[in-house]
Amino acid sequence: MLRSSRELSSRVDINVHRQPNRQRRAAWWLALWSGVGSLMWLMLQHSQGENQIYQAGDVTTPHRLIENECWRCHTTWTPLQRLVAFSDDAHSIDNKKCETCHRVAEHHANQIPAHKDISCAACHQEHEGTDMLTRPSSRHCIACHTELKTTHGVSEVFAKRVIRFDEREGHPEFRLKTLLKDAASEPPNAKHGVNLAIENFKRPGDTASRWQDRGRIRFNHAAHLKAEYDANGKLIHGLIGKDRKLTDLSRSCEVCHEPDQEGRFLKPISFERHCRECHPLLFDHERFPGQAVPHQTPDIVRGFLTETYTLREFGSRKSEVGLPSDEPSRPLPGHRDFQRLSKDQAKAVLDDVTKAEQIAQQHRHSQFGYEATGGCRYCHEVEPVAEKSPTAIADWKIVPTNIPSRWLLHSKFHHEPHRLLSCTVCHADVAQSKNTGDVLIPSIDICRACHAHRPAEWLDGIKADSVPKSESPQAPPNESLKDLLSNVNRGARTLCIECHVYHDRSKNKWDGPFVR
């Protein structure tokens, strides 16, 4: 049965367009409510003081303290401007805001751009995760150091081109090493840190002056590290201790070079802790067996000897001690008489002191029973005093040892993370070093062995196999550095700030603005 068009049309609601579209309406309501809901959520968050939702990324841990107070760092609308500008050059932070808390030292006086023109945020970029803001990317450094210019033009002091650490052309060798290689060269200026480590001078025994360690004592690493074992693993050559037993110090550097509490630096050598046991400063083995003069200034040594021999004089010849005939005969309060030596006794003491001083100063006095022992001259350079000051007691002096407590002041080197390596991996020549002038700081190539993207490429460049292998059966198997690194695909970090300090923190202001 055919249906008429009217019938058919009657099936269609011609007011359909007037009827609501449930789907669209639902979508519309959903959109509306999600918009309103979002706004309400924003308002709720805002009413609770939470602003995290606006953040591009997490702030660093120290800044969590002010995470919800955007205005602490941002100036009004600048984040939006930065967003719109879509450029890294627009900063949403004013330096003054940073300096409220971080009153750090200025930038280098001669750098371009100058201090006031650099935004802190240029290098210290926030909202990039919890990593430290103090570890900015190397690209910020390289941006200028690729072709370094200072306010004086091209810098004579700093390396002109530094682009990456793990290539020889990308970063220069330590200045100290270049000076040692090239005797004619000079440090860039008198203030350069290298002057604290090495000096161009002539040490006793040198034929000509040369760049060498500034230390003015005699020390022989090789003699202290000698160790040789026989087939049965018995030590046949080594260091002779006080008890005349052989010792192997070749793998015990920390016996003398004690790390500090943090493990970063190695503490200065102390005569009392490290040397006295084998090198006691004996002065009169007959009358004072085993007694040593204090490891102090010549004045104190003379004072010690004078006291020692005076007391001995009083003790041994008590009957002779008394007031000489012209001593005061009537008491005068306030002028207490002290026990005095007679003229003869005083002369005897003077003779003893002079003799003991000579012995204590001797280069070597093995007659006292210790093979390796000696007096001041064994380690120090002793000089007579040309013009004795009125306050001085002794007429001889020790040339200042000149040993710095830190060799490279600007370095951030941390020994502790490197503890997996044997000391000789880096300080390879130490076992052969016989002269204090030897500079045992490793070349930068040694660093690159690990601190590179592909360390294995550098392995050929370093003398890893030259590391002396200990014959000691007790020592762990001495893998070469090559073995160690052969399977390493990715090296240790090469960030500039791993080693370099940018801001001079010694100029930090400590007394902050916040008061209670």
Place this chain on the structure above:
Amino acid sequence: MQSAECKMNNVRVMAARATHFALCTLQSALCIVVCLSADDTVAEDAPPKLVGSASCATAACHGGLAGHKFVGSEFPIWSARDPHSRAYSVLENDLSRQMAALLNLPKPAHESAVCLNCHSPATSVESKLTSISGRTPLAGVDCEQCHGPAERWLTEHVRSDWKLRSAADKQRRGYRDLTDVLTRANACADCHVGGPGRDVNHDLIAAGHPRLFFELSTFHANWPKHWPAEVDAKRHPAVEKGSVFEAKLWTVGQTVAAQRSLELLSQRAELAKVTPARWPELAEWNCFACHHDLRSASWWQSKDAAKRPRGSFAWNAWPYAMLDPLARRVVGSENSIPQSELTKLRSRFESPVLPADAISREAIAIAQGLRSAAERFNRNDAAKDVLSAKSLAAMRLAFVTDDGLNLVNRDWDSATQLFLSLNALQHAIVASTQTDPEQDRQIQAVLDSMNETLNFQPGLRSPRDFAAQPIERLQADLQRLRKLLSPP
């Protein structure tokens, strides 16, 4: 006939002898007249010049090498033992350098008059002593500083008649007769107390110079002498036995030190007129008047026997501590120590505002009284009365029983002066009369104990700890002495 000839011969011999005798007498008289008449030839207009101690030190004169113990070896003894020989060299030590820097002296100490005036008067530019023909005098306090510039007596004093000459003549020639105790005391006081150009004032003490506290008898006893001590004793005999030299040293020394201190005070007050900033001179007060704790009821305030009002100061007690006891006990009818004036002057120092004029006047007046007291003690007849063993013993007993507690309670200066006086009197009494050795031994033990108490505590360079306990110990010692000395 023969007897007549004999008589004639005898007469002739007698006449010849008489003539010979007369001639000899005449000759001697002439010699003496000639010698004495030489006095008038001394020119007195210019002061005598220094000859230099090197002139004394020839081996044949005073430079022998102790062959005769003292006589003939005076110079080597002085040189080796006497601290005066090193008076100049100390100016080159560290302390002197430091002092010169602190005092802002334009020159080093060994070239500065303020130091050299005492430490080496001959080399000081301010010195009126000039040497003959530019000869450099020996540095230090040498022969001529005490014995007098030798220009006019050097050749004279080796003549045989030197000892016959009068003291006045020797003095005119510039010779200082140090056998006289008063002269000797004044010679010492020139530097050890001070005088014009020789003032150890508060500036010097603050810069590091030791404070001067001079007590003649003790200093003299401890002085390495270049003459035999017996000579001094023989020159001042006591009536009974022994010598009054020790007694004279103590009495004359006390009065001269006080007299010269007052003269120095007057000089400081006069100087105030020219440079008012230098007045009042802080060294005139007891050190601990200012240098003491600021706590209330501190040790300094609590032990003040004089009970001065709070805020008032104490006069420097050292030179004057024994004057009152001495005046009360010894001088008696011939008392020339003006006690009441001294009390008045002392009370003036209790105020920090000091009228310089009045003080200068009063100090000079008291000093004159003390001068005549010193002369009285120095007279030869003093041995019979004021310096007799009996009066010395009475004086010592009075010190112990009446004055002792006061002095001991007052301050360290007074207590120490009392101790030194008791010690000096003990030596003086032993030297001039028969004593009981056992008693002497016991007295000496008490004196030793006092000395131990008065000595500075170890590590201190001042009597900082002189407070309740030491004073109690001294009081106990005085009690023991009283028992020992009181007549049974």
